[in-house]
Amino acid sequence: MLLESRVKEQGSILARLGEVCTDPLGYAREWKARTGGLVVGSFPMNFPSEMAHAAGALPLIIQEAEDPITAGHGLLFPFYCGYTRSTVDQAANGELDVLDAIMFGDHCVQLLGAADAVRMSLKNTRVIFFQLISSMCDPWTLGRAKESFEKLREELEDFLGRKVEDDALRESIRLFNRDRQAMRKLYEMRVAGQISLTATEMQYVVKSAMVMDRREHLELVEALVAGATENSPAPEKRAIRLHLSGHFCQAPKPELLDMIEGCGAVVVGDDLYHGFRYISTDVGENGDPMEALAHWYLDRNTGVPCPTRVQNDVDWDAFLLDAMRKENAEGMIVLMAKFCEPHMYYYPEVKEAFEKAGMPHLLIETEHESMALEHIRTRVESFLELVKRRRGAAPVVTSAAQGEVA
Amino acid sequence: MKKHVMGIDFGSTTAKAVVLDMQGNIVAWSVAHMGAVSDAAVHQAVDDVLAQAGLEQKDIGRCVSTGYGRRMLDIADKNFTEITCHARGAVAMVPEARLVIDIGGQDSKTISVDANGLVAQFAMNDRCAAGTGKFLEVLARAMEIELDEMGDIAMGAKQELKISSMCATFAETEVISLRAEGNSKEDVLGAVHQAIATRTLGLVNRVGKKGPVVMTGGVARNKAAVHYIEKALGMPVILPKTPQIAGALGAALIGLDDYKAELAESGESLDEDHDVDAQMAFDKSCVSGCKGDPVAAAQTAPAATSKLKSMLGNLQKHF
Numbered sequence: 001m002l003l004e005s006r007v008k009e010q011g012s013i014l015a016r017l018g019e020v021c022t023d024p025l026g027y028a029r030e031w032k033a034r035t036g037g038l039v040v041g042s043f044p045m046n047f048p049s050e051m052a053h054a055a056g057a058l059p060l061i062i063q064e065a066e067d068p069i070t071a072g073h074g075l076l077f078p079f080y081c082g083y084t085r086s087t088v089d090q091a092a093n094g095e096l097d098v099l100d101a102i103m104f105g106d107h108c109v110q111l112l113g114a115a116d117a118v119r120m121s122l123k124n125t126r127v128i129f130f131q132l133i134s135s136m137c138d139p140w141t142l143g144r145a146k147e148s149f150e151k152l153r154e155e156l157e158d159f160l161g162r163k164v165e166d167d168a169l170r171e172s173i174r175l176f177n178r179d180r181q182a183m184r185k186l187y188e189m190r191v192a193g194q195i196s197l198t199a200t201e202m203q204y205v206v207k208s209a210m211v212m213d214r215r216e217h218l219e220l221v222e223a224l225v226a227g228a229t230e231n232s233p234a235p236e237k238r239a240i241r242l243h244l245s246g247h248f249c250q251a252p253k254p255e256l257l258d259m260i261e262g263c264g265a266v267v268v269g270d271d272l273y274h275g276f277r278y279i280s281t282d283v284g285e286n287g288d289p290m291e292a293l294a295h296w297y298l299d300r301n302t303g304v305p306c307p308t309r310v311q312n313d314v315d316w317d318a319f320l321l322d323a324m325r326k327e328n329a330e331g332m333i334v335l336m337a338k339f340c341e342p343h344m345y346y347y348p349e350v351k352e353a354f355e356k357a358g359m360p361h362l363l364i365e366t367e368h369e370s371m372a373l374e375h376i377r378t379r380v381e382s383f384l385e386l387v388k389r390r391r392g393a394a395p396v397v398t399s400a401a402q403g404e405v406a
Numbered sequence: 407m408k409k410h411v412m413g414i415d416f417g418s419t420t421a422k423a424v425v426l427d428m429q430g431n432i433v434a435w436s437v438a439h440m441g442a443v444s445d446a447a448v449h450q451a452v453d454d455v456l457a458q459a460g461l462e463q464k465d466i467g468r469c470v471s472t473g474y475g476r477r478m479l480d481i482a483d484k485n486f487t488e489i490t491c492h493a494r495g496a497v498a499m500v501p502e503a504r505l506v507i508d509i510g511g512q513d514s515k516t517i518s519v520d521a522n523g524l525v526a527q528f529a530m531n532d533r534c535a536a537g538t539g540k541f542l543e544v545l546a547r548a549m550e551i552e553l554d555e556m557g558d559i560a561m562g563a564k565q566e567l568k569i570s571s572m573c574a575t576f577a578e579t580e581v582i583s584l585r586a587e588g589n590s591k592e593d594v595l596g597a598v599h600q601a602i603a604t605r606t607l608g609l610v611n612r613v614g615k616k617g618p619v620v621m622t623g624g625v626a627r628n629k630a631a632v633h634y635i636e637k638a639l640g641m642p643v644i645l646p647k648t649p650q651i652a653g654a655l656g657a658a659l660i661g662l663d664d665y666k667a668e669l670a671e672s673g674e675s676l677d678e679d680h681d682v683d684a685q686m687a688f689d690k691s692c693v694s695g696c697k698g699d700p701v702a703a704a705q706t707a708p709a710a711t712s713k714l715k716s717m718l719g720n721l722q723k724h725f
Contacts, residue, residue, distance in 0.1 A: 374474070375513065379530060382489035386525045389490075 010227045013220045014201050017208040021251070024063045024211040025090075028098045031058050031213060038160065041099035043115075044083075044210075044249045044273055045107045045308065046132055046300070048293045050176050050283065051153055052103075053214060054168040055160050060099070061210035062087050064250035068369060075117040081339040082368025083249040084114035091121040101126040101159050103152065107308045108342055111249075128155045136301050136311035146294035153290070169289040175214050177282040182221040183209065184279055186228075191268050191327050195228040199244065199257040199267040207251050207274045240384050243324045244270040245350070246335040246343055248277075248308070252366065259373055260333060263381045264388075269327040271320065272335070277304045307346040316346060317353035324359065331387045332361040333380070338368075360387050407674055408467030410459065411665055413658025414452060414482060415491065415651070416475030419511030419539060420624065421447035422654040423455040425466070426662055430498070434458035435651045448475065468668075470661035472653050474512070486660055488653050492622050493517045493525045495656030499646035500620040505613070507606060507635065507643070508652070509625035511539040516609040518616065529612035536572035537605030539625050544574040545598050548581045549591060556595055560630035563596025565589075572605055595630070603634035610639065620644045622652035 020027045028039045040052040041062045049059035064086040072089025080088075090096050096118070102125055104115040119127045130152045133144040153164055183205055189195040190202070197205070205224070209217050242265045244252070251274035261267060271277050280303035284292035301309045305316040324332060332354065336343050347363070354361045362383040364376055410433065415422040421444065425433045436454035440447030456462060463481060471482035472491040479485070488508065496506040497519055506517040513530055514537045520526035535541050546553045567584055571577045577598070584594045602625070619641055625631050626649035636643050646652065 375530070378487050378489065378513075379528075382487040382525065382528060385486055385490045389524050 007227075010224055013224050013227075014204055017204040017217075017220060018201075020208040020211050021063075021204050024060065024207075025095055025098050027211055028058065028060055032098065038100040039098055040101045040103065040156070041096065042103040043087075043105050043107065043111055045306070046105055046297055047103050048149060048152075048283075048296070049210075050169060050172040050293070051149070051156060051164060053176070054172040055156055055162065055164045057100075057160065058213060062090075062096070062099075062102070063207070063211070064368065065090055065095070072117075075121065076114065079339055080110050080113060081249070081337050082366075083337065084110045086250075086368055088114050088117040088121070091118040096122060096125070099125055101128060101156075103156075104129045106131050107249075108340075110339070110341065126159045128152065128159065130155070132297065134309050136298060136309050137313060142294055142298060145297045146290055149290055149293050149297075166289055170285065172214075173283045173289060173292065174285055175218065177285065179209060179214055179218045179221060180279040180282055182218060182225055184276075185225050186221070187269070187276060187279075189225070189228055198261055199270075200254040202267070202270075203251055203254065203257065203272075203274050206278055210274075210278070239264055239266040240331060240387050241266055241268045241327065241329045243268065243320070243327060243329040243332045244272055244275070244335060245320055245332055246272065246340075247337055247366070248273045248306070248340065248343065250274075250337060250368075252335050253371070255373065256335075256364075256366065256371060256376070259377055260380055263377060264384050265380075268329055269323055271304050271323065277306070280304045307342040315349075315353075317350045320350065321353065321357055321359060330360070330391075331383065332359065333383070334361055334363045336363060336365050338365050360390070407669060408465055408665075410461060410466055411468045411470075411658050411661040412452075412455070412466045413491070413495075413654040413656065413661055414448065414469065414471045414473075414479060415488070415653035415657060416448050416471055416473040416479060417488075417511055417653070418474045418513075420650065421451040421473075421475075422651045423448075423451040424651055424654040424658045425455050425459045425461065426655075426658045428662070428666075430659060430662055432655065435648065435654065437650050445478075448479065452481070468661035468665035470657040470664070472657040484661070484664065486657060488513075489515055489517055489528050489530070490525055491653045491656030491660065493519050493528075493656065494659050495652035495654070496620045496622050496646070498655055498659055499622075499648075499652060500618070500644050502618045503620035503644065504616055505610065505619045506652075507610065507619060507621045507626075508623040509538060509602070509606070509621070509631070510623040514538050514606060514609060514623075514625075516606070516613050518613040527613040529609045531605075531609070534572070535574050537602050537609075539623070541572075541574045541577070541602065542598070542625065542628070542631075544578055545581055545595075548578045549585070549595065551591070557599075557628035557630040559592055560595035560599045561633065562592035563590075565593050566600070567593050567597035569597045569601045572601065577601065596634075599628075599630040599634040600638075602631055603638040606635050607638040615639065615641075617641050618644055620646065622646065622649045624650050626650075 032039055038057045039060055040057045041060050044061050052059035064083045069085050069089045071092035072085050075092055076085050076088045102118065104127065106112055115129060130148055132148050133141055135141060157163055186195065186197060186205060190197050205221060244267055252272065269276065281296055281300045283296040301311055302314055305314045305319050307316060320332065334347065336347065360383065362379065409428055411426050413424045419439065421438045422436065424435045427433050434455045436451045436458065438447040438450040438454065440450065469482050471479045471485045472488050476485035492508040493506055497503050504519055506519060508515045508517065512535055515528060515530040517528045518526045531537060542556060543553055546556050551559065567589055569577050569580050571580055581594055581598065619639065621632060621643045626645055632643055632645065
């Protein structure tokens with residue numbers, strides 16, 4: 001295929017993925033009308049979407065909406081994070097009516113509150129609540145994780161009125177693994193400079209996987225991988241190579257990502273949930289699929305450590321520094337969603353470790369309602385100027401850069 | 407080879423321009439007040455500084471812009487943020503500075519400067535105009551006085567009042583309320599400046615309280631703001647003679663580095679100074695021979711003497 005038509009095809013794939021990300025519930029409505037199937041929503045992080053897929057449903061991870069909070073103000077206090085307030089608002093406004101069931105996990109205290117508020121708003125929607133053990137290195141962790149997933153499977157079967165067969169589950173696991181591998185391939189190619197994907201485009205690739213029919217998604221991502229050859233435009237070499245960290249439940253706003261890269265940076269890696277965190281770990285394809293899912297839950301925390309889980313032998317900060325070395329990243333921008341308690345709790349450790357390692361980082365707190373982009377731009381540009389000027393400076397400087405929100 | 411560079415600080419309320427010669431000496435500077443991010447102001451500042459220097463735009467080897475409007479200037483070859491430029495300008499004006507407090511029209515920043523004279527850490531307000539020139543402007547209006555009078559009047563405060571809100575709009579309500587309670591203008595304005603100082607102290611602690619402290623930006627010309635900030639910090643604040651032009655000066659110095667590096671790459675010699683490397687090292691360090699300890703650097707007379715000798719030698723050759 002000629003380069004021009006290949007680029008055009010890649011552009012149209014990314015545009016399609018972007019459309020799904022912009023209106024995920026619109027996609028669900030369209031899928032439902034097309035297939036007549038059921039849509040099972042879930043909170044982010046550790047829900048095994050393979051299970052709902054194996055039951056013939058469309059698993060959809062509920063996304064933060066762009067709209068300002070209106071009806072949701074009557075249900076959740078303003079000191080809840082943007083993701084929980086937006087989810088409750090979408091429920092209160094009837095947007096989540098497209099979901100036939102919702103699976104809630106207890107990943108943080110705010111999600112628990114949001115689950116209750118959604119349950120109150122969606123009286124006709126089946127709400128399934130499941131708890132996952134958060135202590136990851138106890139002798140009983142694997143068993144307890146498996147028990148939780150077994151319970152979730154039973155609830156799903158009860159709701160759907162049919163069994164989730166092991167063979168179907170294995171098939172779904174294989175499909176999801178293949179999709180994750182294709183997305184990880186794009187990450188590898190980006191680090192190696194073999195493909196030029198912006199941070200927003202990478203978010204489209206991953207976020208759309210949380211929404212779309214997986215087979216449809218896989219076809220598009222594999223076409224992206226196949227289309228990216230040595231002729232793909234490489235990123236600007238003089239740009240500062242950045243790692244993005246944080247944002248667990250909600251996707252960072254594309255305008256923020258575009259602004260960061262527009263300041264002269266290129267994002268080469270991340271641990272965002274709408275990024276590498278979501279695709280880091282595959283599920284075992286052999287043996288008992290429930291056992292494999294329980295292992296996946298444990299492995300995810302070593303793949304990309306999560307501040308909502310407790311594991312004595314895993315350090316998030318050490319993981320970040322190691323990832324940045326592999327990516328040859330020169331600095332990190334931490335995107336912290338306002339009122340995200342797990343992130344707030346762990347950030348001081350990350351800050352200390354980065355200062356000790358002499359690795360520059362910048363903290364940006366994000367909000368659902370508004371962001372003073374011009375002010376943030378000044379801080380990002382200053383940070384990049386600092387990193388760039390240190391390229392040529394004597395290596396006596398050990399302090400890290402921190403542009404805090406005042 | 408051209409013999410001058412220019413720095414422009416296109417700020418939110420004023421525009422500043424500085425012209426330097428190839429040794430980094432200020433040839434001319436100008437400040438123009440024409441309203442928010444005003445094209446007219448920036449043109450006035452640029453025209454004025456060129457006229458003072460007896461130059462035209464085509465005589466400028468490198469032009470670097472900074473400030474809110476930094477990306478709006480066609481004449482600028484490059485742009486850098488206020489944080490980078492104020493840090494550079496402040497250490498050029500006050501070589502021993504290790505902490506820069508810059509309070510401008512719409513934002514306030516604290517910048518710690520490391521041993522290389524580069525930004526080590528910074529913090530800035532990013533949600534509202536709390537603790538900025540705009541905060542003072544709004545409250546001057548509420549008090550029905552001129553902005554320039556504020557500092558002098560506030561210095562006459564006799565009792566300590568408190569303004570608890572950092573939001574300019576809410577603080578305006580508090581100011582009106584304090585006046586309605588019969589408090590004097592002096593005391594209320596003292597509280598306004600105390601509020602600025604408290605906010606600044608918070609920003610300083612984000613980057614680490616250390617000295618020597620230098621203050622730049624328009625608010626540095628307000629003696630009450632400086633007084634209350636010194637009181638809050640418990641440290642003296644060094645004021646450059648022209649704190650408003652620190653950003654433009656920093657931009658010009660960065661432009662000078664850049665221009666000299668380009669000349670060195672192209673093999674073109676500098677008329678006034680053949681020792682490009684020494685000059686670059688000089689410009690890049692906060693003070694001659696600085697090794698991270700400004701006190702120690704002040705004693706490294708040989709480095710400064712050698713530079714002076716080199717410059718004198720070149721001057722003699724010239725004549």
